[in-house]
Amino acid sequence: QVLLVESGGGSVQAGGSLRLSCAASGRTFSHYTMGWFRQAPGKEREFVAAIDWSGGRTSYADSVKGRFTISRDNAKNTVYLQMNSLKPEDTAVYYCAAEFSSRVLTIKSEYDYWGQGTQVTVSS
DSSP: OOOEEEEOOEEEETTOOEEEEEEEOSSOGGGEEEEEEEEOTTSOOEEEEEEOTTSSOEEEOTTTTTTEEEEEETTTTEEEEEEOSOOGGGOEEEEEEEEEOSSOOOOGGGOOEEOOOEEEEEEO
16 A cells, blocks of 8 residues: 655746655555656646656656656655646646556556645646
């Protein structure tokens, strides 16, 4: 069982930055692939970024590539999402997800564990 708690959301103007954190419980955090997804009002939850257990492999949605960076600190049981050059279309609830896997996972159905989400609002 893995419990995930996101933090760091908020309101920012276009062009600004935010850093999301996701703290995970459990002693085997380093065995889990971690992902970030987001869901805007009236839309499906979509993939944003993912990172493998070692932090050596990452994957990004095309819409955030070059602006967002996912990273992890296994000693702190925490995964991060650094979001730069934010746009109004980045406005959504951002969810952290975890799955016991050695692969980088980009599909939401592949993840068993989810956080409660944190709101990110970008104004123009």
